[in-house]
Amino acid sequence: MSGETLTISDRIQKGLDDLTRAERQLAHSILENYPASGLGPLSALAKDANVSGPTVARMVQKLGFKGYPEFQAELREELKAKVKNPIAKHDTWAEGAPSEHLLNRFTDEVIENIRHTLGQIDPNDFDAACRTCADTNHHLYIVGGRITHTLAEYLFLHMQLIRPKITHVQSTSNAWPHYLLDVEDGDVFVIFDMRRYENNTLKLAEMAHAKGARLILFTDQWRSPVHHLAEISFSSRIVVPSAWDSAVSPLLLLETMISTVQGLTWGDTKDRMEALEDMFDQTKLFRKFT
Amino acid sequence: MSGETLTISDRIQKGLDDLTRAERQLAHSILENYPASGLGPLSALAKDANVSGPTVARMVQKLGFKGYPEFQAELREELKAKVKNPIAKHDTWAEGAPSEHLLNRFTDEVIENIRHTLGQIDPNDFDAACRTCADTNHHLYIVGGRITHTLAEYLFLHMQLIRPKITHVQSTSNAWPHYLLDVEDGDVFVIFDMRRYENNTLKLAEMAHAKGARLILFTDQWRSPVHHLAEISFSSRIVVPSAWDSAVSPLLLLETMISTVQGLTWGDTKDRMEALEDMFDQTKLFRKFT
DNA sequence: TCTTCTTTGTAATAAATCTTTCAGAATTCT
DNA sequence: AGAATTCTGAAAGATTTATTACAAAGAAGA
Numbered sequence: 166m167s168g169e170t171l172t173i174s175d176r177i178q179k180g181l182d183d184l185t186r187a188e189r190q191l192a193h194s195i196l197e198n199y200p201a202s203g204l205g206p207l208s209a210l211a212k213d214a215n216v217s218g219p220t221v222a223r224m225v226q227k228l229g230f231k232g233y234p235e236f237q238a239e240l241r242e243e244l245k246a247k248v249k250n251p252i253a254k255h256d257t258w259a260e261g262a263p264s265e266h267l268l269n270r271f272t273d274e275v276i277e278n279i280r281h282t283l284g285q286i287d288p289n290d291f292d293a294a295c296r297t298c299a300d301t302n303h304h305l306y307i308v309g310g311r312i313t314h315t316l317a318e319y320l321f322l323h324m325q326l327i328r329p330k331i332t333h334v335q336s337t338s339n340a341w342p343h344y345l346l347d348v349e350d351g352d353v354f355v356i357f358d359m360r361r362y363e364n365n366t367l368k369l370a371e372m373a374h375a376k377g378a379r380l381i382l383f384t385d386q387w388r389s390p391v392h393h394l395a396e397i398s399f400s401s402r403i404v405v406p407s408a409w410d411s412a413v414s415p416l417l418l419l420e421t422m423i424s425t426v427q428g429l430t431w432g433d434t435k436d437r438m439e440a441l442e443d444m445f446d447q448t449k450l451f452r453k454f455t
Numbered sequence: 456m457s458g459e460t461l462t463i464s465d466r467i468q469k470g471l472d473d474l475t476r477a478e479r480q481l482a483h484s485i486l487e488n489y490p491a492s493g494l495g496p497l498s499a500l501a502k503d504a505n506v507s508g509p510t511v512a513r514m515v516q517k518l519g520f521k522g523y524p525e526f527q528a529e530l531r532e533e534l535k536a537k538v539k540n541p542i543a544k545h546d547t548w549a550e551g552a553p554s555e556h557l558l559n560r561f562t563d564e565v566i567e568n569i570r571h572t573l574g575q576i577d578p579n580d581f582d583a584a585c586r587t588c589a590d591t592n593h594h595l596y597i598v599g600g601r602i603t604h605t606l607a608e609y610l611f612l613h614m615q616l617i618r619p620k621i622t623h624v625q626s627t628s629n630a631w632p633h634y635l636l637d638v639e640d641g642d643v644f645v646i647f648d649m650r651r652y653e654n655n656t657l658k659l660a661e662m663a664h665a666k667g668a669r670l671i672l673f674t675d676q677w678r679s680p681v682h683h684l685a686e687i688s689f690s691s692r693i694v695v696p697s698a699w700d701s702a703v704s705p706l707l708l709l710e711t712m713i714s715t716v717q718g719l720t721w722g723d724t725k726d727r728m729e730a731l732e733d734m735f736d737q738t739k740l741f742r743k744f745t
Numbered sequence: 746t747c748t749t750c751t752t753t754g755t756a757a758t759a760a761a762t763c764t765t766t767c768a769g770a771a772t773t774c775t
Numbered sequence: 776a777g778a779a780t781t782c783t784g785a786a787a788g789a790t791t792t793a794t795t796a797c798a799a800a801g802a803a804g805a
Contacts, residue, residue, distance in 0.1 A: 188752095207792070248491065271714060311612075421561040475783085751801080752802085755796105769783085
C-alpha cells in the first residue's frame with residue numbers, strides 16, 4: 166500500500182466517520198456493490214440508498230470530485246486498471262495482503278470447510294432436525310463440551326427467544342446429572358461434540374438415550390462416538406491452518422437451523438411473538454442508520 | 456450452468472462477422488477495455504472508437520437492447536455478478552436441496568459476508584492487533600455483550616491456552632466495574648460490540664480508555680460507537696436471511712487472529728499446552744485417541 | 746425550552762446525454 | 776460504369792440526468 170493511489174472505496178471507508186447519516190447510508194450502498202452501483206445514474210444510486218439525489222451530489226463533492234460524472238470517470242479508470250492487472254492479486258480475500266498471508270490462507274480453508282460440510286448434508290435430515298427442534302411438545306436440552314459450549318450457548322441464547330421448554334446443560338459442570346432427572350421419553354437433546362471427544366458428553370448422551378430422549382448431534386468430520394446413539398448427525402469439516410479447529414462451519418449450520426426453526430414456530434407463542442416484533446422494530450430502527 | 460445468459464462480450468464476439476466496418480471498429484473498442492468503456496457516456500465510446508454516436512446507438516439496438524442505457528444496465532449487472540469471488544460462486548452448496556432452500560441461501564449470504572469482511576480489512580491493522588494481543592507485558596481483557604459474549608468466551612478459551620494475564624469481563628454482569636480497578640496504562644481490551652450496541656459496553660470502553668487502556672474492537676458494518684475510542688476496529692458484515700445476525704464472519708476473523716497470536720508466542724504456548732494436556736489427562740476429561 | 750446551526754429533501758433549473766431524421770459517402774450488384 | 780442498396784455521420788430534437796436554490800426537519804447548544 167506504499168505509493169499507490171487510494172481507491173475511491175478506500176477513501177470512502179477512511180472518511181466514514183466524517184459522514185452524516187444519509188451520507189453513510191449512501192456510502193454503504195456504494196460499497197455494497199462496488200463499483201457497479203456507482204456506475205449507474207445518480208438517481209438510481211440515490212434510490213438504492215434511500216437518499217435524495219442532492220445527497221449523492223454533495224457526497225461526491227465531499228470526496229473531492231467536481232461532480233458525479235467525474236466521480237464515475239474515476240471509477241471507470243479504477244475498473245480498467247483492475248481488469249488489466251494480473252488476476253492473482255485480486256483473487257485474494259484480503260486485498261492488500263499477499264496470498265500467503267494467514268488471512269487469505271485461513272479463509273480459503275474455511276470456505277473449503279463450508280463447501281465440504283454443506284456438500285455432505287442431507288437436506289431432509291436437516292429439515293427433520295429443525296422440525297424436531299421446533300416441536301414444543303417436548304423439552305429441548307442443549308449440551309456442549311469444554312470448547313463447544315460456546316456453540317451450545319449461542320444456540321441456547323437464540324432458542325430461548327424462539328421457544329419455551331429449553332435448558333442449557335454444561336457437560337463440563339458436574340451438576341449435569343441433576344438435569345437428567347426430569348428427562349422424559351421423547352425429549353430432545355442437541356449435543357455438540359467435536360474432537361477431542363469428551364467422556365462426560367458421551368456418558369450424558371448414553372443416559373439421555375436410555376431415558377428415551379432423541380439425540381441431534383453436531384460433530385466433526387471424524388464423528389463423535391455419540392453418533393451411534395443419535396437420530397440425526399451433522400458432521401462439519403473443521404481443519405484450518407491453526408493449532409486448533411475451526412468452529413465456523415458448525416456455526417453456519419447452527420445459524421441456518423436457528424433461522425429455519427424460527428420460521429417454523431412463527432405464530433406460536435404469543436409472548437415471544439411480541440418480543441420478536443419488538444426486536445424487529447428495533448432492527449428497522451437500525452436500518453434507518455444503515 | 457444450464458440457463459446461463461451469454462455475456463455481452465460473448466454476444467459481440469459471436470456476431471463479429473455480421474458487423475459493418477464502423478461497427479466492428481466499435482466492437483473492438485468495447486472489448487478493448489471491457490466492460491469499463493461501455494459504462495461511460497455514449498459519446499465517449501463513440502469518440503474512442505472513431506465512429507459517430509448514431510453508430511453506437513444502432514449497434515446496441517442490433518445487440519437486442521432498446522437503447523444505450525439498457526445496454527449499460529446489463530453491463531453493470533454482469534459486473535456485479537463477476538465481482539463476486541469465483542470461489543464463492545456455487546450453484547448449490549447443499550446438493551440435493553434446491554437453490555431456494557435456506558441452507559443454500561443462507562450460505563450464499565454468509566460467503567458474501569466473508570468476502571466483504573475480508574475485503575475491508577487492512578492487513579497491517581490485523582497484524583498489529585495480533586501483536587498487541589500477543590504482548591504479555593500487559594494484561595489482556597476480553598469483553599462481550601449479551602449475544603457477543605459467546606464470541607468473547609471463544610476467544611478467551613483459546614487465549615487462555617496461549618498466554619497468561621488474561622481476563623474475561625462480562626459487560627452484562629453488573630460486576631464489571633470491579634475488574635476495572637486493576638486496569639493499568641497500556642493494558643489491552645478486546646471488545647465485541649454488534650448491533651444493537653450496548654450501553655454497558657460503551658461505558659466500560661470509555662472507562663477503560665480513560666485509564667489508558669488500548670482498545671481493539673470487533674463490530675459490525677455499521678460500527679459500534681466504541682470505535683471512536685478504539686485503536687483498531689474490525690467491521691464484519693453480519694446480515695443473513697434471518698431474524699438475527701450472523702456471527703460467522705467475526706468468528707472467522709477471531710480464529711485467524713487466534714492462530715496468528717499462537718504463532719507469535721509459540722515457545723510459551725507449547726509449554727502451556729503440554730501442562731494443560733497433563734491436567735486434562737489427570738481429570739480424564741477426554742477419551743484417548745485411537 | 747428556545748435558539749442556532751446543520752442536515753436533508755423537494756422542486757425548479759441547467760446541462761448533458763441519447764435518439765431520430767436525413768443527406769451524403771461507400772459499397773455492392775448488374 | 777451506373778444504379779441500387781447499404782452504411783455512416785452531422786445536426787436537430789427529445790429525453791434523461793445532474794445541479795442548484797431554498798425551505799423544512801432535525802440535532803446541538805444555551
